[in-house]
Amino acid sequence: MDTSSAIVIFSVLGSIIIGVTVILIKSIASPKRIDGIKKLIKDGKYQQAEKLAKQIIAKDPRDYIAHYLLGEAYYLDEKYDLAFIEYKLVNQNALFDGQIPEVAFRKHMAELYTRFKQPQEALKEHLLLTKMDPQNADNYYETGKIYEDMNQHGNAMAFYQKAATANKKHSKAHAAMGYLLYRAKQFENAKREIDLAIRINPSQFSNYYYLGRILRESKDYSGALKALEKAQRDPEFRQRALIERGSCYMAVDHIDNAMAEFEHAIKVATSDSNQETLYARYFLAACYEKSRNIDKAIAQWEKIYAKNRSFRDVGAKLQEYKDLQSNDSMKEYLTSSPADFEVICQKAVRALGYEAKKTENKPFGCIVYAAEQKGDNWMSVRQQMALIEFHRVTDPLEDTVVRRVHDNLKNNNCNKGIICTSSSFTPTAIKFAENRPVVLLEKEKLEAILAKAGV
Structure with a gap:
């Protein structure tokens, strides 16, 4: 073998040895650097972990363990878009x-899909988790939540039931x-289900809100008020609980209490x-x-209208009452106290040609039993009696009002x-x-009568 051939052979062998050495060093060093990233994440040093993971990825873009750990560091550092x-x-x-711990990865993946408004992808991850970790009730519960958000209530109920079967004490x-x-x-x-949830976890105060609503629907207003009082301990449900309490008081005609609850609800608004x-x-x-x-x-309708012009019948209410500022007689009719309203x-009865004989205040207004006014020939004509209602x-x-009046004549x-x-x-x-x-005398005719009566 001549000298030149030997040099070539030794050069090739040297290159091979160097390459193998580099590979061996990398194979030893890379796991150590990966372990270093894991330790930094465990110690809460997320930015240092991110920096080290990026260095590894720069040298090997296909190192998906490093990509996973970088994503994990981003996630824990609340950099969700990068994660x-x-x-x-x-x-x-x-x-x-x-x-790569697949179950933990899938959970974070599902959370990120949900955060970035991709429910179908999040659902796929949660369904996969129910197969991978079937003993974990949370997987079924989270799947049920997505189905509920999609208005697929049958599927949602099925997965909530699976969650309760996997963990009988799953209050959520x-x-x-x-x-x-x-x-x-x-x-x-x-x-029954809400009561069970409360027994399992009495400190989950949001459950008292739903219990209060159920009791209100069942007309158990006293029980509803107590439940809704507890619901206020959850800041997320405080305002809604106050509104429900006000609705309970309205239902039993305790208007002053209802107003206090609604005012409080406005005060705590964010x-x-x-x-x-x-x-x-x-x-x-x-x-x-x-x-x-x-x-x-x-004043309240105007504040609502300024924020949302199509909110319920607020626009119609404002239109209905817009003439009160210029129509003093109708304003008096609508806003006067019961005693003043009776006067x-x-x-108005006199303006109609009658004399009031008996007056009764009612929730809707007033009923007057009246006799026809006497004319010049009053001695030869029997007085006509009228039942007059003011609403x-x-x-x-509705026709039910007219039927009642007709029956009472x-x-x-x-x-x-x-x-x-x-x-x-x-x-x-x-x-x-x-x-x-x-x-029947509607608003326009009533206005004319009030004007004639000098109201």
């Missing part, structure tokens, strides 16, 4: 051969089933334009309207019925009054 990029790369390319699963049953108006079954705040103002306005404090009701009704309402009067020895309202009458009410001794 999402790394996790998706791992999900698409990595072989899960034990070096029982609460979720209770809420679905409540929405399906199965109040008895709903209450936003002037969220739905809860608008509903609190809406119900507060309803209380003011019912107690004849129309100016304050209008207004008596004046202070905003909704059109004979019982009270009256020849005619007259119904006056600050609103209007439904078509069925108008039809029923035809060819019957009942006169």
Whole structure:
């Protein structure tokens, strides 16, 4: 062998030895550096872990263990958008051969899909987790939540039941089933699940909110108020609980208590334009309207209208009451105290050609039993008696009101019925009054009568 050939052979052998040495060094060094990243993450040194993982990836972009750990560091450092990029790369390319903990990875992957509004992908991850870790009730529960958000309530209920089977003390699963049953108006079954959730975890105060709603629907207002009082301990449910408490008080006609709850709900609001705040103002306005404090009701409607012009019937309410500022007689009619309203009704009765004989205050307004005014030939004509009702309402009067008045004529020895309202009458009410001794006077005619009466 000549010298030149020997040199070539030794050069090749040297290159091979150097290459093998480099590979051996890398194979030894890389796991150590990976272990270093893991230790940094464990110690909460996320930024240092990110830096080290990036160095490894720069030398080997296909090191998916490093990509996973970089994503993990980003996730724990709350850099969710960057974590999402790394996790998706791992999900698409990595072989899960034990070096990447797949269950933990899938959980974070599902959370990131949910965070970035990709529910279908999140559902796939959670369904996979129910297969990989079937004893973990949380996997079934999270799957049920996604199905519920998709309005697939049957699937949601099935997975909540699986969660409760896997862990009989899974309070969130029982609460979720209770809420679905409540929405399906199965109040008895709903209450059973919520009660169980509360027994398992009495400090989950959101459950008391749903219990309060169930009890309110069942007309157990006292029980509902107690449950909703506890629900306020959860900051997320405080405002909603106050609104529900106000609704309970409204249902039993405790208007002052209801107003206090709605005012409190507005006070604790974190936003002037969220739905809860608008509903609190809406119900507060309803209380003011019912107690004849129309100016304050209008003030609440105007605040709602400024935030949301299409919120329920607020626009119609403002339109309905817009003439109060210029129409003093109708304003007096709608806002006066019961005693003053009785005087207004008596004046209106005289304007109609009758004299009041008996007056009764009613929740809707006032009933006056009246006799026809005496004319010049009063001695030869028998006085006609009338039953006159005055309604202070905003909704059109139904035919049930007209039927009641008609039925009461004979019982009270009256020849005619007259119904006056600050609103209007439904078509069925108008039809029923035809060819019957009942006169219907809607808002415009009532305004003319009040003007004639000097109100």
